[in-house]
């Protein structure tokens with residue numbers, strides 16, 4: 323009986339039920355929105371889970387124990403205590419079962435007068451008051467124990483999912499503030515998986531701590547008392563065996579953990595390889611490399627097979643020895659009890675009690691030793707996730723920094739030095755002053771450092787020397803959020819969320835009205851293609867906007883920048899994917915947007931920047947020329963050569979050059 327009652331308690335329905343996962347709801351939302359056109363995805367999901375999130379959280383510890391304790395102490399201490407009490411109550415009552423069993427068996431033996439031989443004299447009353455009492459006690463214990471266990475599940479229902487939610491939110495909060503380089507170095511899918519895994523392993527560790535361990539402690543205490551009351555030898559056996567069994571389990575589990583890590587490393591590496599191929603499926607087809615990719619993957623998977631076999635073989639051996647040790651313990655205990663009973667030193671009831679206890683203790687110790695492997699594994703997963711996510715931010719943004727106050731929009735680079743790690747210097751003492759409201763174009767060959775310059779302006783990489791000032795405030799000393807609010811950027815390769823077009827444009831301004839979104843879309847000349855789609859503004863654009871053309875993506879990004887309405891505007895090849903006609907229309911719209919703002923526009927197509935106040939010609943991180951279009955043409959330097967080459971009127975001086983690269 324105890325076997326069936328204990329078994330289900332290690333399961334927690336809240337962990338596995340897919341319908342309880344809020345992320346599942348979110349993932350389904352865009353799909354649903356395609357079906358129900360009049361209920362946009364963003365509204366449906368917002369209603370489902372209103373999330374209250376403070377502006378800042380306290381710092382996260384990177385050690386798994388301190389990490390877990392922080393969450394439990396802050397929000398779940400009461401519930402964790404209740405979980406322990408309920409588990410202790412459930413197993414404590416279960417531990418009394420052998421006592422009731424002894425009473426019942428002794429009472430039955432008294433009736434029969436022949437022990438358990440079954441020679442009951444006919445006519446004697448079957449249910450004496452004593453039998454009834456023990457029987458009711460036994461049934462009552464089972465029912466009460468089950469109630470405690472259900473209570474534990476009820477408390478857990480309000481603990482584990484909430485804890486997982488809290489952990490995911492906090493880790494995500496820390497993760498999202500990492501530098502762009504961090505996201506370049508780590509796969510997005512892997513990072514997302516680590517956040518999920520951390521939440522999951524935290525609740526599994528907590529379950530082991532608040533359930534399995536407390537059960538063992540309580541059952542051992544009860545078992546020890548009861549066995550000692552029957553015979554001291556039993557108690558000594560119990561203590562010795564349990565200690566040996568659990569120590570051995572812990573040692574083996576640690577070794578097993580190493581094998582399991584090796585296996586999961588292999589799995590991560592093959593998953594990464596597979597994801598890379600899936601992401602480039604078009605390329606595989608284009609170069610007809612299906613067979614090669616397949617055999618490459620198959621080779622990589624053999625490593626996974628080897629690691630898996632090693633792990634499984636070790637587990638098989640481990641379970642074999644541990645289970646045999648359990649059998650030896652139970653057989654020894656019961657053997658001694660049989661010989662004691664036959665020698666008349668123990669009643670039949672005592673025998674039943676020892677039998678029942680051996681079974682309950684054995685089941686629980688076995689349960690814990692099997693859970694121990696999972697425990698170490700989850701601990702490993704949690705510390706791996708924390709190691710990756712909870713590292714200090716490369717670009718620190720401590721709370722309490724003043725906000726950037728943009729009054730005019732003057733930008734100044736002072737002797738800026740910067741190199742990408744492992745690369746040569748991009749800027750070695752770059753100085754540049756841009757006056758408020760000035761419209762500056764940045765031109766030059768590929769790799770000159772144009773994009774890097776504007777990325778430094780948003781502190782996306784930390785500079786190694788010098789300063790960058792906006793309105794005389796060092797951007798390294800102001801809050802990152804205020805800096806990013808002040809600068810609107812349309813990047814070289816604009817990225818969009820896998821959300822509706824409406825949501826993507828509205829990202830420029832929190833709480834933007836539908837009218838404002840449509841007006842921004844119209845100014846960026848997106849309205850026609852959006853309205854041409856069956857779902858209009860509710861069209862979900864695919865991962866990174868893949869379901870839009872390059873030019874459409876750029877126009878959505880421009881609409882987003884229109885809506886952001888920031889005092890400094892950065893355009894990095896913002897119209898490079900557009901046809902000349904649309905580019906011309908957008909240039910007009912952009913001129914309107916330039917009014918009253920400081921603008922830095924990077925362009926390869928020089929015809930788009932002739933009207934700018936200043937053109938900076940940059941090469942290898944240095945500004946070689948600075949002036950308006952007419953001045954630079956008169957100077958007849960590298961800009962003029964580039965211009966002539968593009969308009970095709972004249973051959974450049976180095977007449978053999980055939981590309982921009984060669985012109986420089």
Ligand SMILES: Nc1ncnc2c1ncn2[C@@H]1O[C@H](COP(=O)(O)OP(=O)(O)OP(=O)(O)O)[C@@H](O)[C@H]1O
Nearest residue numbers: 506742743745748767768769770771772773774775
């Ligand atoms: N994340 C990075 N890590 C390492 N090196 C980088 C990184 N990003 C850019 N670089 C290098 O820095 C240099 C400047 O790159 P940048 O992107 O600023 O050039 P660009 O002038 O914008 O070129 P393009 O016109 O092709 O966009 C290049 O040599 C490039 O290889």
Ligand SMILES: [Mg+2]
Nearest residue numbers: 772773774814
């Ligand atoms: Mg660039």
